[in-house]
Amino acid sequence: MFVSQQPRNPYNAPAYLANGATPHAGPAPGAVPLLPNQGRVIQTGPIRVLCIADVRGNLRSLNDLAxxxxxxxxxxxGDFGFYDDSSLDRIAEKTLKHVAQYSPLISEATKKAISQGGAGPVKQRFPASELPLSELPLLISGAVKLEVPVYTVWGACEDVRVLEKFRSKEYKVPNLFIIDEAQSMLLEIGGVKLRLLGLGGAVVMHKLFDNGEGRTTIAGGQGTMWTTLLQMGELVDTANRVYDPTETRVFVTHASPAREGILNQLSVTLKADFSISAGLHFRYGSSYNEFSVNPTLDHYRGKLAASKASFSDVWETVKGEVEPAIQQNETQQTLLKNALGVVEKMPSTAAGGNPFGGAAAGQSAAALGQVDESAFKNMWNFNLADAAFGWLVLEIQDGRIGTEMRAQGFNFSHRGAKQQPGVAQPTGAAASGASPLATPAPPSAQTAPPAVSSQTARPAPQAQPPKPVVPTPSPAQVKPATPQPVPTASPAPRELEKSASANGATGGAESQSPVPKNSADSIIGLFVMNAQSDDQIRDLFADEDKPKILKIDKWGAANKVVQFKTTEDRDAAMDHLPDDVKSRAPGQEDRSKPLVKLFQPPPRQFSSRGGAGNWGSSRGGAREGGNAPSGYRSAGGGTASDSEGAGRRGGRGGGRGGRGGERGGRGPRGQRGGLKGEGGSGSPATSAAAPDS
Structure with missing residues (x-):
C-alpha cells in the first residue's frame, strides 16, 4: 500500500509553487528584495596599488591621494613621519632644520624664519605648536583614520623610539602595516600573490655596523635612521623562510638600488621581481631595468665592484671589533653571515664573476650557487617622486601587473618670455625676460592701436628725413634681431640679441634695428674701437672734454660710441686727442690700443648686395622683402648662425676677414670681422659708413 506524501518544499517557503502554477498576489510573507546578482558581491575591474614616497608627516593626505x-x-x-609628541625633544638641530624646511605641516613664515637663522636653537626660538613634525599622534589617538591599508618602510628622517613602540605593539594604528627585515606582507589581489619585502633607513657605509640609540635591532638616533648589515642579513633570512615560487616579490626600500650597489645585489639575492624606492626626491618617477641603463654586463659589474670596495674598506676596519662582540650570540652570527654572503657574491672587478652569484672563471657553479641571469633584464625598478609631485599606480588584474605614473613635473612657464609669431611685446618685458603668455598685458595695452614703433609686416618708408628720437613707453615696441646701439637707457646688446633671436621669433622690415627708427641718425659721437672699459675711454680725452661726454654706449663686442650733445663738443674733443689715437701708421696694426674715429650713422638705402636691411641667408636675418627668418637661431648669435657668430674659420665676417672683413661686402654679416687690422667684432654700422681718417 502506497502512502501519499506531501511534496517537500526545497526553498522552505510556505508559498512555494510548482512550475507553471499561478502565483499568488503580492510578495510572500517575510520576503525581502535581493541585491543585484542574486545577492552575490562581484568585484569588477583591476585592483589599484598606489605607490608614493615622502609624505613627511602629512598623513591626512594619504586618504586624499587614495x-x-x-x-x-x-x-x-619612507620618510613617512614616524614622530610623536616627544620626538621634538630628541631631534638634533641640523635634522630639525632639514625636516622643517621640507615639511608640509609647518607654515611658510616659520620656514623662512628658520632658514634665515637667529640667536639660539630652533627649539628655543619657536614653540612646539609652530613645529608640528607629524600627524601620527592623530592616527594613534583615532582622530584620523586610514581609509585604505597602508604598507610602509621607514625613511631617513624618523624617530627610532617611535618605531620601537610600533614593534612592541605599544603603538597601534588600524590599516597601518610596517614592513621591515623581520616582517613581510602578502597581498593576494587580482590573481597575483604580491609579497612585500621591506628595508628602511638610509644606506651609509660607515654606519652599517652602528646601532645608534636603537635598543633593539632598529638603528637610528636624534631624528634620523639608517640601515645596518644585520638588518640586511635578517631580511635575507625572512625572504628565505617565506619563499614561494608562485609569489611575485616586491622589494620596498627608502634608498635607491640604482645608486646603492649593495641594495642592488640584495634585491637579486631576494629574487625580487620589482623594486620600489625613493630617496632621490625627483620631480618625475623613473622606471628602468639594469639592462636598459648599462651598456654592457661588465659596466654593471663595475658598479657592483665599486660598492663592494667601499664596503670592504669599512669591514676591514671594524672586523676586529664586530666579530668578538657577537661571539656569544649565535643568531647575530647567522645574520652577519647572511649579509656577508650577499657581498661576497658581488664581483671585485668589472670583468670578474657573475654579478648574480654564478661561477667565475675557474670556479664551479655549485660553489657559489647559480642564480638566473635573466634578473639583469627582467627585474624592474621604480624610483618614486615625492608624494607632493607624483605617484605610481600598480594596476593588477587577471594576473597581469600594469603601471600608471603621474608627475607634476618641472615648471617651464618662465620660457614663455620668448616671442611668439605675431605677438607684440613691450620693450621692458622683452629685456627682463617676462612672459607675454604668463603675464597678461594691461587692458589699455591690449585694446589700444599699435604705436608707430610696433612690429608690423609693412616695409619701412624708403625716403624720410631723420628725426630726433623721443623715448615713449609704447607697449608694442619689440626687440628685433640685429644688434645695434641703443641711445637711451636700454638693455645691453647681448641681452637684445638673446631676446630677439629666440626660436621662432619673427619680425617685419622694421625689426632689423634694435632701436626706434632714425635713432642712429641722431647720435653725435665718436666711434672707439679696441676699448677695454669705459674708464679707459674717458682717460683718452682731455680734462675739459670729459664733462661734455653724455654717455658711452657699447657697440658690438669690443667697440664703444662716445656721445656728445653737439657737434662742436664732439669736434673739439676729437681735436684734443693724440694723433696715435686718431690714426695708425702704415704697417702698425696694434689691436691692443684704442682707435677713435668720427661716428657716422649707416645710410638708409643699401644695394641688394652690400646692405644690412634686406639681405640674409635662410639661416640668418630677414630675407628680401621683409620675410620672417626661418630655421634655428642661436640665442647669442644675432642674425648670424652659430658658426658665423663665433667668428670661426670660413664664417662670413669671422676673425679671418671672410666675405666682408676685408672687402666690405654684405653689410653687417661681413662686418663681424671689423675693419682690417682692427677689433675682431666691429660694429655693423661702421662698414657702411667708415669713420673719417
Missing part, C-alpha cells in the same frame, strides 16, 4: 588615484592599497617608501 581617492585621487582610486587606490585600494598604498605602498609607501
Amino acid at each position: 581617492k585621487s588615484a582610486r587606490a585600494d592599497y598604498i605602498i609607501h617608501t
Whole structure:
C-alpha cells in the first residue's frame, strides 16, 4: 500500500509553487528584495596599488591621494613621519632644520624664519605648536583614520623610539602595516600573490655596523635612521623562510638600488621581481631595468665592484671589533653571515664573476650557487617622486601587473618670455625676460592701436628725413634681431640679441634695428674701437672734454660710441686727442690700443648686395622683402648662425676677414670681422659708413 506524501518544499517557503502554477498576489510573507546578482558581491575591474614616497608627516593626505588615484592599497617608501609628541625633544638641530624646511605641516613664515637663522636653537626660538613634525599622534589617538591599508618602510628622517613602540605593539594604528627585515606582507589581489619585502633607513657605509640609540635591532638616533648589515642579513633570512615560487616579490626600500650597489645585489639575492624606492626626491618617477641603463654586463659589474670596495674598506676596519662582540650570540652570527654572503657574491672587478652569484672563471657553479641571469633584464625598478609631485599606480588584474605614473613635473612657464609669431611685446618685458603668455598685458595695452614703433609686416618708408628720437613707453615696441646701439637707457646688446633671436621669433622690415627708427641718425659721437672699459675711454680725452661726454654706449663686442650733445663738443674733443689715437701708421696694426674715429650713422638705402636691411641667408636675418627668418637661431648669435657668430674659420665676417672683413661686402654679416687690422667684432654700422681718417 502506497502512502501519499506531501511534496517537500526545497526553498522552505510556505508559498512555494510548482512550475507553471499561478502565483499568488503580492510578495510572500517575510520576503525581502535581493541585491543585484542574486545577492552575490562581484568585484569588477583591476585592483589599484598606489605607490608614493615622502609624505613627511602629512598623513591626512594619504586618504586624499587614495581617492585621487582610486587606490585600494598604498605602498609607501619612507620618510613617512614616524614622530610623536616627544620626538621634538630628541631631534638634533641640523635634522630639525632639514625636516622643517621640507615639511608640509609647518607654515611658510616659520620656514623662512628658520632658514634665515637667529640667536639660539630652533627649539628655543619657536614653540612646539609652530613645529608640528607629524600627524601620527592623530592616527594613534583615532582622530584620523586610514581609509585604505597602508604598507610602509621607514625613511631617513624618523624617530627610532617611535618605531620601537610600533614593534612592541605599544603603538597601534588600524590599516597601518610596517614592513621591515623581520616582517613581510602578502597581498593576494587580482590573481597575483604580491609579497612585500621591506628595508628602511638610509644606506651609509660607515654606519652599517652602528646601532645608534636603537635598543633593539632598529638603528637610528636624534631624528634620523639608517640601515645596518644585520638588518640586511635578517631580511635575507625572512625572504628565505617565506619563499614561494608562485609569489611575485616586491622589494620596498627608502634608498635607491640604482645608486646603492649593495641594495642592488640584495634585491637579486631576494629574487625580487620589482623594486620600489625613493630617496632621490625627483620631480618625475623613473622606471628602468639594469639592462636598459648599462651598456654592457661588465659596466654593471663595475658598479657592483665599486660598492663592494667601499664596503670592504669599512669591514676591514671594524672586523676586529664586530666579530668578538657577537661571539656569544649565535643568531647575530647567522645574520652577519647572511649579509656577508650577499657581498661576497658581488664581483671585485668589472670583468670578474657573475654579478648574480654564478661561477667565475675557474670556479664551479655549485660553489657559489647559480642564480638566473635573466634578473639583469627582467627585474624592474621604480624610483618614486615625492608624494607632493607624483605617484605610481600598480594596476593588477587577471594576473597581469600594469603601471600608471603621474608627475607634476618641472615648471617651464618662465620660457614663455620668448616671442611668439605675431605677438607684440613691450620693450621692458622683452629685456627682463617676462612672459607675454604668463603675464597678461594691461587692458589699455591690449585694446589700444599699435604705436608707430610696433612690429608690423609693412616695409619701412624708403625716403624720410631723420628725426630726433623721443623715448615713449609704447607697449608694442619689440626687440628685433640685429644688434645695434641703443641711445637711451636700454638693455645691453647681448641681452637684445638673446631676446630677439629666440626660436621662432619673427619680425617685419622694421625689426632689423634694435632701436626706434632714425635713432642712429641722431647720435653725435665718436666711434672707439679696441676699448677695454669705459674708464679707459674717458682717460683718452682731455680734462675739459670729459664733462661734455653724455654717455658711452657699447657697440658690438669690443667697440664703444662716445656721445656728445653737439657737434662742436664732439669736434673739439676729437681735436684734443693724440694723433696715435686718431690714426695708425702704415704697417702698425696694434689691436691692443684704442682707435677713435668720427661716428657716422649707416645710410638708409643699401644695394641688394652690400646692405644690412634686406639681405640674409635662410639661416640668418630677414630675407628680401621683409620675410620672417626661418630655421634655428642661436640665442647669442644675432642674425648670424652659430658658426658665423663665433667668428670661426670660413664664417662670413669671422676673425679671418671672410666675405666682408676685408672687402666690405654684405653689410653687417661681413662686418663681424671689423675693419682690417682692427677689433675682431666691429660694429655693423661702421662698414657702411667708415669713420673719417
